[in-house]
Amino acid sequence: MNDHGHISVRTYWNVFGGLMLLMGLTIGAYYIEKLVLPLPEIVAVGIALLIAFTKTALIVTFFMHLKVSSRLAQLFAASSFVWLLIMFMITMGDYFARGWPAQTGPLS
Amino acid sequence: MYVIGKQWMWHVQHANGKRENNELHVPIGQPVRLIMTSQDVIHSFYIPAFRIKQDVLPGRYTSLWFEATKPGEYHLFCAEYCGTEHSLMIGTVIVMSLNEYQAWLTTPGDVIMPDGSIQAGQVLLNPNTSGPQLGPSLSDPMAVAGEQLFTSLGCAGCHVEAGGGTGPSLRNVFGYTQTLADGSTVLADENYIRTSILTSMKQIVQGYQPVMPVYEGQISDDQLNQLLAYIVSISNRGGNAPASVPVAEPQPSPAPTSVPAPPSAGGPFDADLATKGEQLFNNLGCVACHQDSGLGLGPRLRGLYNRQVALADGSSITADAAYLQESILNSAAKVVKDYNPIMPVYQGQLKDDEVRQLVEYIKSLTE
Amino acid sequence: MSTSAIPQNYTSTRADSATEWIKSWLLTVDHKRIAILYLLSINFFFLLGGLAASLVRVELVTPQGDLMTADMYNRMFTLHGVIMVFFFLIPAIPAVMGNFLVPLMIGARDLAFPRLNLLSWYLYMGGGVFALVAAITGGVDTGWTFYTPFSSSYSNSNVILTMSGAFIMGFSSILTGLNFIVTIHKMRAPGMTWFRLPLFIWANYATSLIQILATPVLGIALLLVMVERVWRVGIFDPALGGDPLLFQHLFWFYSHPAVYIMILPAMGVISELISAFSRKRIFGYEFIAFSSIAIAVLGFLVWGHHMFVSSQSVYSGLVFSFITMLVAIPSAIKVFNWTATLYKGSISYRTPMLYALGFIGLFIIGGLTGIFLGVVAVDIHVTDTYFVVAHFHYVMVGGTIMAYLGGIHYWWPKMTGRMYNEAWGAISALVVFVGFNMTFFPQFVMGYLGMPRRYHVYPEEFQIYHVLSTAGASILGLGFIIPIIYLTLSLFVGKVAGPNPWAATGLEWSIASPPPTHNFDQTPVVTEEAYAYPEDAAAQDSDSWQAGSHL
Structure with missing residues (x-):
């Protein structure tokens, strides 16, 4: 696997710093949402998910050497996120659509 | 009709107050709508002859409708595996002509209990482990029973019908779109009403404080259905009761009887703190139970300070500032006679000066 | 196990002592030996699951619950489901035949990660141990679908043990899939382009995609239920603030692609069998190849059809x-292509072909009833009834197990160097077919009439169907036991098979039976298309046919 390319130690440290920063953001977002600015739940969850996604992307790209791997490996890794998105979107579709009136009958 | 599924039986409440277990009587030719919930795990209400099935979930209502066309008796199955006696959770759907149905609806009947015995006129109401409750198989119409609950549980204290109370008026709520605190809108259907009663903090209506007490675990599913029936009945979009079933006239709520106040000693209080205490008293929801009318879940607090109070254990104590403080922080220590020990514990939830403000406010409540 | 007639092969060991011999098998990294290890352990679990099924069916002969208590019955059908799904159907064809054949078919020396392959087997056994312990110490009574809040808050049985078993087995599945994907991408012999691959490889590739994408979701779903059970965190139980439907979404997001894990390799086997026993190139090779991928992708988007009445939004x-x-x-598309392959082929009715033809018919019934279930209005009536039970048994048993048996028989000479007794093979294929239909066809009828699933006692009007079904089950059970006997016997007294007893195409038939450990003496160079049967293969065969020929 190391015959593909090389990621320098400095990059590793930078990514680590970035991850720590994002962790701080997560904690900060919690306190801001609790104390300063109440947000609709979906926005708060969306922000948390975005931060988590960024962290995962950093780890996968640099720590797991995806950046210096073949296109095929990158495709497989990216597709796993696509599948995760499929699961989230269709499941959330159910949750959103639950309130939609559907059962019209003689009594509703 | 309201259906409650539980391990391992079905309980049905008809709108006029008739109840039955493991059976469902319906008239021919009338569309019937079932509003169903479960008390524990997921069940499924399945009538093969009618080709209908709907899972019955805990924590929410699901609904089903059908119109029976042929008289007879048909199987009712539970179609979602729910534990040991899933196979025994079967019943009968009895389709009758309209006249027979009317007659059946208005007579307390024999009910076959889950264990096979026959109870005349009695139905297992709340068969959970902490003491099954028998009730009449023909009781007050659901909307009337719901209205009685509405008063006795203290809902009327905040949800003033004319508006202007701590909580929104519930007239014309069911079936209309509500705007919530975060700006979103939601249709007030059965599930909305249920969530609002049981765990109101999940959906607060815009313009109101999140002070409604949580009723989860405090009322049974059939009481919840009665409250729902009442709230549906006071809305223009509550649907029409079948013309042939007499619609119960909502009886006027009993005028609050004034509780004769024993002579109170009263005492001096700090007006500033008392004003702040009054705000807290409303915001924290104390007002919902400790109603001035004396009809709430908790005792009336007007004139309480420095009065003799009879406790549940038979002893008597003077309601001084120390007693008031203790009652707020850890009410279970000394429960007043004739009241249930259901007051939430505020120890750790209130700061010391907030407790002082509440005590001063209570002191300020003179006759 | 080797005789003088069979050359040195992967099963022979230069072991000085018994422990050395055991170690050479239990610490092997040879994909063929691992396949045999899987064969033995999978068959063990199959028999266990079959035993549970037999007890269930015997109980159901009478409308009353006279053989066992309701609790016992619930544990029995759950055991049957858990073992059959997680410890038999999911691994069966990929782990046994895939492990053995994937490197052989592509001309490789072994899989890409041989030690990971061995780890897969140990994880499978580990998961199996958990499931067995759970079964022995009282079982689990939630049904193999573990619906919440019953499994997370109300069941008093070994939920966590069983779920741990399934969780560990999931890793076995993921690693096998990973291994196959890398092997197929990277280790094909020179000249073996994608479109020269046997369709069994395409099928296993699609299956492996599903395995690595779907199984983690099951793992998380089970883990969350365990967390809720132990620490009472409100995830799925409404009383704790959770949503019961969330579990169903997460569970079925895996479990629907899981059924494609079960059927896709089976379809791959059938492609091989149909082609070999029609002596003809598969019709529509590219269509079958792409349809495998299409099933894998589309299979991820349909899980909600298990939840039509669950109060998910309409x-x-x-x-x-x-x-x-x-x-x-x-x-x-696949079924039509197989049928087209049969057309004007020189069909030979040997045991593997009998299973393959049975598969096509039974899979059509199972698949079509699946479409019936996919129509919401119909599903409302028949879901959670025996109609669904019949449907999935038609595809899982009539589909996957028939293909598994057909594949075992077809590649038995390759794996063991011996031929089985053909007469007994044909008899048992027939017994399985008859027994299977007798068991499960009445279940369609009674499901439609309203008989719900997972019922220990039932109304009397359904008894006739249950009696028919149990009678069929006993025949079916016999049909599964007979092959075990004659296949085992063949190891000792079977005719020695040469490298290519079926005169089939494919790299696996170009080496000795059983293969040497290193597979190919020289890396093969592929110049022909897959299934390159000569145009006049039928005529050639009939000219060269002799009594006693395998075809």
Whole structure:
């Protein structure tokens, strides 16, 4: 696997710093949402998910050497996120659509 | 009709107050709508002859409708595996002509209990482990029973019908779109009403404080259905009761009887703190139970300070500032006679000066 | 196990002592030996699951619960489901035949990660140990679907043990899939382009995609239920603030692609069998190859069809129903292509072909009833009844198990160097076919009439169907036991098979039976298409046919 390319130690440290920063953001977002600015739940969850996604992307790209791997490996890794998105979107579709009136009958 | 599924039986409440277990009587030719919930795990209400099935979930209502066309008796199955006696959770759907149905609806009947015995006129109401409750198989119409609950549980204290109370008026709520605190809108259907009663903090209506007490675990599913029936009945979009079933006239709520106040000693209080205490008293929801009318879940607090109070254990104590403080922080220590020990514990939830403000406010409540 | 007639092969060991011999098998990294290890352990679990099924069926002969208590019955059918799904059907064809054949078919020396392969087997056994311990110490009574809040808050049985077993087995599945994907991408012999691969490889590739994408979701779903059970965190139980439907979404997001894990390799086997026993190139090779991938992808989008009556939103239900219709199309494409392959082929009715033909018929019934279930209005009536039970047994038993048996028989000479007794093979294939239909066809009828699933006692009007079904089950059970006997016997007294007893195409038939440990003496160079049977193969065969020929 190391015959593909090389990621320098400095990059590793930078990514680590970035991850720590994002962790701080997560904690900060919690306190801001609790104390300063109440947000609709979906926005708060969306922000948390975005931060988590960024962290995962950093780890996968640099720590797991995806950046210096073949296109095929990158495709497989990216597709796993696509599948995760499929699961989230269709499941959330159910949750959103639950309130939609559907059962019209003689009594509703 | 309201259906409650539980391990391992079905309980049905008809709108006029008739109840039955493991059976469902319906008239021919009338569309019937079932509003169903479960008390524990997921069940499924399945009538093969009618080709209908709907899972019955805990924590929410699901609904089903059908119109029976042929008289007879048909199987009712539970179609979602729910534990040991899933196979025994079967019943009968009895389709009758309209006249027979009317007659059946208005007579307390024999009910076959889950264990096979026959109870005349009695139905297992709340068969959970902490003491099954028998009730009449023909009781007050659901909307009337719901209205009685509405008063006795203290809902009327905040949800003033004319508006202007701590909580929104519930007239014309069911079936209309509500705007919530975060700006979103939601249709007030059965599930909305249920969530609002049981765990109101999940959906607060815009313009109101999140002070409604949580009723989860405090009322049974059939009481919840009665409250729902009442709230549906006071809305223009509550649907029409079948013309042939007499619609119960909502009886006027009993005028609050004034509780004769024993002579109170009263005492001096700090007006500033008392004003702040009054705000807290409303915001924290104390007002919902400790109603001035004396009809709430908790005792009336007007004139309480420095009065003799009879406790549940038979002893008597003077309601001084120390007693008031203790009652707020850890009410279970000394429960007043004739009241249930259901007051939430505020120890750790209130700061010391907030407790002082509440005590001063209570002191300020003179006759 | 080797005799003088069979050359040195992967099963022979230069072991000085018994422990050395055991170590050479239990610490092997040879994909063929691992396949044999899987064969033995999978068959053990199959028999265990079959035993549970027999007890269930015997109980159901009478409407009353006279053989066992309700609790015992619930544990029995759960055991049957858990073992059959997680410890038999999911691994069966990929782990046994895939492990053995994938490197052979592509001309490789072994899989890409041989030690990971061995780890897969140990994880499978580990998971199996958990499941066995759970079964022995009282069992689990939630049904193999573990619906919440029953499994997370109300069941008093070994939920966590069983779920741990399934969780560990999941890793076995993921690692096997990973191994196959890398092997197929990277280790094909020179000249073996993608479109020269045997269709069994395409099928296993699609299966492996599903395995690595779907199984983690099951792992998380089970883990969350365990967390809720132990620490009472409100995830799925409404009383704790959770949503019961969330579990169903997470569970079925895996479990629907899981059924495609079960059927896709089976379809791959059938492609091999149909081609070999029609002596003809597969019709529509590219279509079958792409349809495998299409099934794998579309299979991820249809999980909600298990939840039409679960109070998920009606609009979601409609979307899922529509996509369910779409996912049937690639399967239908395969069936049409197999049928077209048979047309004007020189058909030889040997045991593997009997299983393959049985598969096509039974899979059509199973697949079509799946479409019936995909229509929301019909599903409302028949879901959670025996109709669904019949449907999935038609595809799982009539489909996957028939293909498994057909494949075992077809590649038995390759794996063991011996031929089985053909007469007994044909008899048992017939017994399985008759017994299977007698067991499960009445279940369609009684499901439609309203008989619900997982019922220990039932109304009397359904008894006739249950009696028929149990009678069929006893025949079916016999049909499964007979092969065990004659296949084992063949190891000792079977005719020695040469490298290519079926005169089939494919790299695996170009080496000795059983193969040497290193597979190929020289890396093969592939110049022909897959299934390159000569045009006049039928005529050639009939000219060269002699009594006693395998075809």
